[in-house]
Amino acid sequence: MTLQVTPNIAIDEDELSERFVRAPGPGGQNVNKVETAAQLRFDVRHSPSLPAGVRARLEKLAGSRVDSDGVLTIHAHRHRTRERNRADARERLAALIAKASHVPKPRRPTKPSRAAKARRVEEKKQRARTKRLRGSIRGDE
Structure with missing residues (x-):
């Protein structure tokens, strides 16, 4: 059986190893004796x-x-339950691989336009005028 991730990527069952351990956190009478948490291991480098x-x-x-x-x-x-935790681990692995299979779009560096630079300078000048008006008035002291 295989884990189908995308149309092009399928993980063979032999590449996955599962172990069941005791789950952390609160639980009922079985918390200290039933191993329901799943540990799914997948060798990424040698797959x-x-x-x-x-x-x-x-x-x-x-x-x-x-x-x-x-x-x-x-x-x-x-x-x-073990079964639901096992399915959850496999779903999370498939989602992680599917996300990694998406090739990010390369970023192209851009420069601000001349008009954008002029707007920025004008805003700075306006801010400076506003702050200058807030200062003390010089003259007849």
Whole structure:
């Protein structure tokens, strides 16, 4: 079975490893004995399913969730059952990869127009006049 992220990107089940641990926070009678929180691990650096550009953007986007070996870890403990936490972790991984697959538009540096520069200078002059009028009046003291 595969995790279909985009039409071009599908993650094979063998690339994902799951572990279930005890969930933090308040709970009922089972909080200290049932392991419902899911830990989903995905090796970003060595994944054959990801193109190079997506891989680099994913590592940057995931930030501290990627360790020094390039393994992305997602902790899911929002729900009370294993199945829902497992599905939540997979959805979050798919959303993260989908976001990383979007190529950002390159920024073109622009300059302000001559009219914009003139408006800015005129506004500065007006502000200076206003402040000058607020000062004390010199003359007959």
